[in-house]
Amino acid sequence: MTIFDPMLWLIAVRSLFQHRIRTSLLGAAIAVVTALLVSLAGIYVGMKTTLLVSATTLMSGHVNVAGFYKSTASSSAPVVTQYQKLREIVQRDVKDLDYVVQRGRGWAKLISDTGSMQVGIGGIDIVNEPGFVKVVQLKEGSLEGLKQPDGLLLFEEQAKKLDVKVGDKLTFSAPTFKGTNNTIDVTVVAIAANIGMLSSWNTYMSDTGLRQLYQLNDETTGALQIYIKDISKVRAVQESLRKAFAAEGFELMDTDPRPFFSKFDGVNRESWTGQKLDITNWEDETSFVQWFVTILTVAATTVIFVLTVIIGVGIMNVMWISIRERTREIGTLRAVGMQRRSVLAMFVTEGFLLGLMGTTVGVAIGGLASFLLNNAAIKLPKGAQLVLMSEKLIVAPTAGWVVFAVIFITSVITLISLIPSFLAARLKPISAMSHVG
Amino acid sequence: MNSIVSIRDVVKEYELGTTVVQALRGVSLEVMKGEFLSIAGPSGSGKTTLLNLIGCVDTATRGVVEVAGKDTAKLTERELTDLRLNTIGFIFQSFNLVAVLNVFQNVEFPLLLQRKLGSKERRDRVMNLLEQVGLHTHAKHRPSELSGGQRQRVAVARALVTDPLLVLADEPTANLDSATGNQIIDLMKELNQKKGTTFIFSTHDHKVMQHANAVIRLADGKVLARESAKDAVAHALSLGEAPAEAPAGARV
Secondary structure, three states: OOOOOHHHHHHHHHHHHHOHHHHHHHHHHHHHHHHHHHHHHHHHHHHHHHHHHHHHHHOOOOEEEEEEEEEEOOEEEOOEOOHHHHHHHHHHHOOOEEEEEEEEEEEEEEEOOOOEEEEEEEEEOHHHOHHHHHHOOEEEEOHHHHHOOOEEEEEHHHHHHHOOOOOOEEEEEEEOOOOOEEEEEEEEEEEEOOOHHHHHHEEEEEHHHHHHHHOOOOOOEOEEEEEEOOHHHHHHHHHHHHHHHHHOOOOEOOOOOOOHHHOHHHHHHOOOOEEEEEEEEHHHHOHHHHHHHHHHHHHHHHHHHHHHHHHHHHHHHHHHHHHHHOHHHHHHHHHOOOOHHHHHHHHHHHHHHHHHHHHHHHHHHHHHHHHHHHHHOOEOOHHHHHHHOOOEOOOOOOHHHHHHHHHHHHHHHHHHHHHHHHHHHHOOHHHHHOOOO | OOEEEEEEEEEEEEEEOOEEEEEEEEEEEEEEOOOEEEEEOOOOOOHHHHHHHHOOOOOOOEEEEEEOOEEHHHOOHHHHHHHHHHHEEEEOOOOOOOOOOOHHHHHHHHHHHHOOOOHHHHHHHHHHHHHHOOOHHHOOOOHHHOOHHHHHHHHHHHHHOOOOOEEEEEOOOOOOOHHHHHHHHHHHHHHHHHHOOEEEEEEOOHHHHOOOOEEEEEEOOEEEEEEOHHHHHHHHHHOOOOOOOOOHHHOO
């Protein structure tokens, strides 16, 4: 008699049903843990997805070709020269390419009639930015305005701080990469809904306007943002680009998984001058917010682990009770010719079924909870918004996580049930049959 | 007739704390195929221990126990289980049916363990046996829905479903009233005569004992005699043992 024998399953199902209160309590506990795992996974996936979509659209490509230009050893500018040639290499060598855009990068003082603030500037070519249009949610104005050299997009929070609305004029003031100071006037053409941390310190203007502010030529930009069809191939694309650029005679910085603004000090301490390319990926550029995801992952894993242990102990105790109650039955079955492995299979089947039923209910509860939480559109606290680049809690459990939750928890419960089941199988028929209790 | 059970100088000792209790003290016994043999004796005489050794659910401390020509001391746990499954049928005093299975499933269970028959053959054999024990209309009932006699009849059917060479019954009528007990014994006797299955059953009830071809009389872990049922009953009555169903005041 093997684990696949219908009779074992029948005995397991009926035994569970016969002790329905115990089964219900334990099944409910398993369901709660599973639901929690599914919901936490949903939050994790939601955060990762939001972060990925927002960050890879607004501040990074899947892979970035950026770098620093140093006119002297101690002064660096976060720009890449000859970007047209670089783009051609990208288009030629990246097999899985979706699209590639160039972005200017800057850091300037933005002055309104009533106040000022230091902001980052992304210089975008809105016509060639299909992803940007999808991610940014406009509250006021139009992205069409970014086609104008003086067009500026602000986020709600910035607009509120500077007390401006669409159509208002502001001034950017920034030191150029040549060491002189420059100012340009810009017009607010669009105000977008806040997108986490970006809303605090980043703005977008036309690429032409940014070039004017920093007095850059047409061959220079901040970075090439490369979008590929299969994001899992990011590292392979990075490696192939490094080889391709090196083969074309470009100087490359060592791989450094940090965002570009963290690298200034290190670059300025190095003695080289001229252009060096820096190939990064989206995780590198968003690593300053990834810690939050890591902390949440660790916390969620710990919670799940602790709950699983508690449930595991409960399962083991219940199996002990069940085996004690059924010792005479085990003895009888052994006496009539049931092998030890079949007794083991019988109890493991019971543990497995209990786990499977509990996790199935748990997945349903977790899925429903995720759906309700999403629909409730719960506003995140300010701190969480900053790092998650989202105003609302997004819970998006994937099919993969659901399957994982079912398999993981059911497996743990089945494995735990092995211990008492093994001891039940070791019982001698004569001892089991003469058991009193 | 060939021997199906051969027991030679068997000793069985149990340890109770620091005390060693001898349940069997040098028992020797031959049981031939087709016998309808009763093991009689008072409580504590070693009846159940002897049946357990023959049934391969326990092992002797010393001596030889051969069942169907196999020395049980030389068999592995797995081989002993196979021997129980394929050669021996058990009928227990307390019926020992699986509570969560219905009558049909309880009887079918040993066949599933054997994995020799297809589902239709299994069904036919189980239903045939249930008909023989008069429970074919109760196939879907759970044990809890049956009377004691009906349960024991299910146990008889389960014991016989694999066509074993040997059926062991430990006080099969002890938990039944005398009329039902007689029915069970009659049923066992009928199956013994029809199929030639060897039956060994323990009892201290004269009315049950009298159905046997022969009676092994045990006392204090020793075989006192192997005698005819008539002699065994007479002997028991001469010692003043009352029939099990008789009221206490009727003892002579």
